Amino acid sequence: MPVLSYDTLRSHLSRVLLALGCPADEADVIADALASANVAGHDSHGLIRIEQYARMVQSGEIEPGTPTTIVRETPATALLDGGWNFGQVVAKRAIEMGIEKARACGVSTISVKNSNHLGRLGEYTVMAARAGMMCVATVNNHGRGNLVAPFGGSDGRLATNPISFACPGPERPVLVDITTSVVAEGKVRVLRNAGKSAPEGWLIDNQGHPSTDPADLYTDPRGAILPFGGAVAHKGFALSIMVDIMSGALSGAGCSYSGTCRLGNAMYFNLTDIEKFVPRDEFLEWVTTLKNHVQASPPAPGFSEILMPGEPEFRTEERRRRDGIEVDEGTWGQFLECARSLGVELSG
Amino acid sequence: MPVLSYDTLRSHLSRVLLALGCPADEADVIADALASANVAGHDSHGLIRIEQYARMVQSGEIEPGTPTTIVRETPATALLDGGWNFGQVVAKRAIEMGIEKARACGVSTISVKNSNHLGRLGEYTVMAARAGMMCVATVNNHGRGNLVAPFGGSDGRLATNPISFACPGPERPVLVDITTSVVAEGKVRVLRNAGKSAPEGWLIDNQGHPSTDPADLYTDPRGAILPFGGAVAHKGFALSIMVDIMSGALSGAGCSYSGTCRLGNAMYFNLTDIEKFVPRDEFLEWVTTLKNHVQASPPAPGFSEILMPGEPEFRTEERRRRDGIEVDEGTWGQFLECARSLGVELSG
Numbered sequence: 001m002p003v004l005s006y007d008t009l010r011s012h013l014s015r016v017l018l019a020l021g022c023p024a025d026e027a028d029v030i031a032d033a034l035a036s037a038n039v040a041g042h043d044s045h046g047l048i049r050i051e052q053y054a055r056m057v058q059s060g061e062i063e064p065g066t067p068t069t070i071v072r073e074t075p076a077t078a079l080l081d082g083g084w085n086f087g088q089v090v091a092k093r094a095i096e097m098g099i100e101k102a103r104a105c106g107v108s109t110i111s112v113k114n115s116n117h118l119g120r121l122g123e124y125t126v127m128a129a130r131a132g133m134m135c136v137a138t139v140n141n142h143g144r145g146n147l148v149a150p151f152g153g154s155d156g157r158l159a160t161n162p163i164s165f166a167c168p169g170p171e172r173p174v175l176v177d178i179t180t181s182v183v184a185e186g187k188v189r190v191l192r193n194a195g196k197s198a199p200e201g202w203l204i205d206n207q208g209h210p211s212t213d214p215a216d217l218y219t220d221p222r223g224a225i226l227p228f229g230g231a232v233a234h235k236g237f238a239l240s241i242m243v244d245i246m247s248g249a250l251s252g253a254g255c256s257y258s259g260t261c262r263l264g265n266a267m268y269f270n271l272t273d274i275e276k277f278v279p280r281d282e283f284l285e286w287v288t289t290l291k292n293h294v295q296a297s298p299p300a301p302g303f304s305e306i307l308m309p310g311e312p313e314f315r316t317e318e319r320r321r322r323d324g325i326e327v328d329e330g331t332w333g334q335f336l337e338c339a340r341s342l343g344v345e346l347s348g
Numbered sequence: 349m350p351v352l353s354y355d356t357l358r359s360h361l362s363r364v365l366l367a368l369g370c371p372a373d374e375a376d377v378i379a380d381a382l383a384s385a386n387v388a389g390h391d392s393h394g395l396i397r398i399e400q401y402a403r404m405v406q407s408g409e410i411e412p413g414t415p416t417t418i419v420r421e422t423p424a425t426a427l428l429d430g431g432w433n434f435g436q437v438v439a440k441r442a443i444e445m446g447i448e449k450a451r452a453c454g455v456s457t458i459s460v461k462n463s464n465h466l467g468r469l470g471e472y473t474v475m476a477a478r479a480g481m482m483c484v485a486t487v488n489n490h491g492r493g494n495l496v497a498p499f500g501g502s503d504g505r506l507a508t509n510p511i512s513f514a515c516p517g518p519e520r521p522v523l524v525d526i527t528t529s530v531v532a533e534g535k536v537r538v539l540r541n542a543g544k545s546a547p548e549g550w551l552i553d554n555q556g557h558p559s560t561d562p563a564d565l566y567t568d569p570r571g572a573i574l575p576f577g578g579a580v581a582h583k584g585f586a587l588s589i590m591v592d593i594m595s596g597a598l599s600g601a602g603c604s605y606s607g608t609c610r611l612g613n614a615m616y617f618n619l620t621d622i623e624k625f626v627p628r629d630e631f632l633e634w635v636t637t638l639k640n641h642v643q644a645s646p647p648a649p650g651f652s653e654i655l656m657p658g659e660p661e662f663r664t665e666e667r668r669r670r671d672g673i674e675v676d677e678g679t680w681g682q683f684l685e686c687a688r689s690l691g692v693e694l695s696g
Binding site for chain 1: 420424425427453455456457459497501506526530548550555557576577578579580581582583584585586589590593594596598599603604605606618620622624626630635637641642643644646648649653654655656657
């Protein structure tokens, strides 16, 4: 199994993105984001996406190099049009603008339409946290991700509609980065391909009955993934609706529906300049106190410690930056093939 | 069982609050909020609270009539000091200021410290929604609600840390109003008093083992309520940490911890003026489309329809405004006794 350093992975990605027609600075931004997803352990949002992105560029769905334009703006807010460029480029532009506006006004909200897939949402909230901000972000899927059932429903009507939050923390940022569904579709696919069962509470079949058979998600008509919450899944459903509205209705890009639309991520970013409220040290002291307080809970049976939100990702990142990133043979082969087809020769 | 009209209940509450030393305008604000909680079906946040509030006024914990002061302010943000007045008075002031600032700047954030219990959080996000705003709100408990276990932990370290969202909807606002724990403590208490079991997935005993015995929450040391999420309860835990930081660290009021502190609600309100992004009609059209889309899902076995977040509350409100509010004998007797002790004679 190939093991790549962060820098090698990033450089490979950048070369392929250049070959796809991305301007050099944008290729670097996208390569950064994808390599960062891999290094944080979110392999589903890293290198593996290149082959899909290449197809989308070739079909005209992604329009590399198109500038992000400002549709409406006030000192504290903006509605941006991503011009169907790579979502990573658009999201970075949105966060940079959000930081600038929050520094000036104390708080800012940036809403984005006409953007492709932005990858891992936590990438952008952490970017804001490292600039001293508290940040809440959501994305929806415009109605092209009808995989998650509404609470009480029997078919997929919503996307996995994630929400992310980050803020400065004692050693590293606190990072919340969760889907409002029990799981992402990719995890169900992995189980199906491996011939394994899904845990109880993940899925329903296309009649709305609880199921542990991953194949039930891929029947015609399809089954669905449940909103998260277990016995109180109306809460996960409620959050999914919130995410869909904050992302899709505020930007005008559109919420989940059953018509046909262009696949993409409508985005919502809200940033708070902490120092407009309390001194940074006071904020950090409370976050540290909270962390120490919850981590002092004696671990329940089956657990060895309590992890703060984001700690699993940051630990994986430390390990992979030190030891390298393992890439499975299938993904690696697909990536090399994609690179070759674009005239890029890579060596591990 | 006494059945009261909304207006009668509101008037009774207002008279008792006046007798407790609230200025007339503030007594009306608090009475409105409590009666609105009852009418929406949240009886745990209505009339039943008066006896506790009376004790808190008498002990000096609640300081009726104290003005809310501005600690720091920018055109889009404010940090408020509630002066330990009733939380309902402080929260209404915060929302009014948030609406004004969001109208001017497109977005606003109001952070609040030194406030007592605000009651039902959804009361305030709906207030903002009725003014054309999208609103996200959170409150914590300063460390005086250590009832909810961190994910992987075995004792209570967090409060129920609720989050609420509201925005304009086609007929009525969309309202998300959820705790980040599986349930509120009151529901466990009701089961214990009735000698009933708790559903699986609600509780752990004081060794961290899953429990269905409500009494396990009241042992010494206590068991704990789980964060919501079932198989993925790390998500509910992550949201609880987010709520604690947004409410307690940004305001400087404090996050959950194990020291002694004054019981209260630190508050976070973020408001967005929708029209600074898209025309109100376009926003409403997408919310309506989303509502119709999810409600068209064929109900799963055991369900007869799909309800949007907030619909159960709004339906109860319609019914109770028409038919009156049933108050159980115990709560009613306690309320009459409390009124009488303050020299207020009430008739049903």
